[in-house]
Amino acid sequence: MSSVIERLRAILPEEAVISGPESLQVYECDALSAYRTLPRCVVLPADIDQVLAVIRICHAENIPVVARGAGTGLSGGALPVADGVVMSLAKLNRILAIDPDRRLARVQPGVRNLSVSEAAAPYGLFYAPDPSSQIACTIGGNVAENSGGVHCLKYGLTVHNITALKIITIEGELLVIGSEALDTPGFDLLALLTGSEGMLGVVVEVTLKLLPKPVQQQILLAAFDSVDAAGNGVAAIIAAGIIPAGLEMMDNAGIRAVESYIHAGYPVDAAAILLCELDGVQEEVDSSSKEVADILIKSGASEVRMAKDKAEGEKFWAGRKAAFPAVGRIAADYYCMDGTIPRKHIARVLQTINDLSRQYGLGVVNVFHAGDGNLHPLILYDVAVPGELERAEEFGGKILETCVAVGGTITGEHGVGIEKINQMCVQFNAQELILFHDIKHAFDPPGLLNPGKAVPTLKRCAEFGAMHVHAGQLPFPELERF
């Protein structure tokens, strides 16, 4: 057992191999802290050669490897495997090149998401995917999860915003997937690898697309007397041919929780509010904002506010961004779901969620990336009350099953990881799951890369899990979550 650690120590600097139980605890979970496992050791390679060397040893010794970025993921994707090696890519944290002419950034996987846009800003460019954890989460993790953000209705997910990956396979091959051209010959392995949760290869370099930074932004806030009307407002904006940069909805429970927390000025009697962000050139944003305001009024909004200036716009957003911590104040614990549904079913699904809420005797708050149908119901419970945790988990499972039943999916942006492995069996049949396993086998014949995640074995379909937040304390409490 120790021979692996000795072999790793022989090829890495002393501080790059962590093996004492106390120091290993830092790595025992990601932001889904209900699941904890101590790995055999953690390695922190500093360059591609060291990653390769680690992979070769693990392959030779038949030891599982879990690659990890900042560990901000919400589905347990970076949960260690007992006796396995955790490979933190945190030291591969350099932006290798910003190419303003080609509008590309070449970065190492440990680079933080936000720092790409910061580095591109002098050229008037930005990197579009902006998960709420963007100040901490890394590009490598974003690729593994195909991360989205609040602006993906207009700008797409990670898969739409990368052009190349360098990966290392478990067999020790360094492969370049994609290029700086817009397509490559053969199969679209770039798409297959994006969102593959570290199970097909270890990403050691990423080429990102940079977009021109919009000149102007405008935020509108609309209040509605019913969730239905708010849903109609969203549909009417889209029907008018407008694609907002962001389009968010929050139900009354959410509005009240937020308002008592940060006093964003939200109308507390509204059944739902919509936040709509428009961006583009000045003239475009000016005319679209007026158009959206008219549409929302016609859709039955009881009130529409247009941010007078940047500060007011930020205040509108502040409430939405504070929704998770605000809920943390009103409940001992909450459990965050991540289903996506066709938007037209929003009223029906929220009704089902409310019915389930009564049935399980647990409160629920709904925040919703309304533009793309991505729901984040937050189930309120108290882990100290016997049975509540189990009820919350079962309630959550029912919500995801409802999402699948109306034509949606169990995870819009958080990934399956270890958390939603049970619901994968609801969404996919046995033949489809077997095909996923076969794909993994094609890339990773010994099954050593992040084993046990994302795709359940047919036997494991009964497993279950959740994102648990105790006493308002999220793992990474300093990160925004929305």
Next chain:
Amino acid sequence: MSVNISNLYQELSERVIAARNSGQPLIIKGGGSKQFYGRNVIGDVIDLRACSGIIAYEPTELVITAYAGTRLQEIENALAQHGQMLPFEPPGFGDYATLGGAVACGLSGPGRPYTGSVRDYVLGIKCLTGKGEILTFGGQVMKNVAGYDVSRLMTGALGTLGIILEVSIKVMPRPEYETALTRKTDFNTALTSMNAWAGESLSLSAASYDDGQLNIRLSGKETAVASARKILAMEESGTELDYWSQLREHQLAFFKDTKPLWRLSVPSTTGNMNLAGDWLIDWGGAQRWLKTDEPVDNIHRITEQAGGHATLFRGGDHDGEVFQPLKPALMQLHLRLKQVFDPVWILNRGRMYRDF
């Protein structure tokens, strides 16, 4: 539609299973408009035209789901009625082009660098694998990270991984206003301008360099297009917007030629390439059409040096390799994936590479 779809699927599945058992290769065919694309193949034709019709389209969801054999024109007409479009502007190369063919070939039109490619908009696929299994991946929603992204893997795989039966696609509103601009200039200036403008908020939706002319299309809100026009200060084009659909469909005079036509996909800033022939630059510099008699190896070598890849598109030898050869380790992965989806290699065998 009149055909009972479950019977049809049953029949298709039985044909695939029979082919799997006998080892008889199958050629997947929709409207046949892109049969020229890829390597020549032999086998029994499996025709998907009966598998046709729009399954679901709700404009406010920005999603359309249709059977693979549905004609692109039918889809585009349905979308146009609600002011929407397929944002990747798929070339039809014929009236009977189908959705399945467009997705399997993975070709995108002039807007591709600015609005995205086919695979960017594919949300879900139902397919029939070489094992005879009908499987569904992805869905009808825009955000979906459950399971590996098999729908996008199938996009552009030329039917070698499965027979596409149904596709869900994200659609977008048609731009409120479009205009075409043109200017006479040299290649280097055109290339520099196209790349510089793509880095600014200028509502750019297409850019080509063709016969000494830099051509630009602007799309978006009328106000935004107007402001971009002021900044670009180009003359309004005489060829108008038709130019762009003719470029997409290869109906321009440039394409009326018997010489081998190559498609070179390269980084957009790539300068003059040392290959003799006639050039038409599309995609703001990133896609280059070349009519040439240069030897295949030269074309592949020089394109690879530029960081791109070359495809023999029309004409020339389609019994040999038409796509840029893959590095051995990548080819190995392709073979393994082919094995997963189509273990007996019956689907469009050899259409992409001789090896599978």
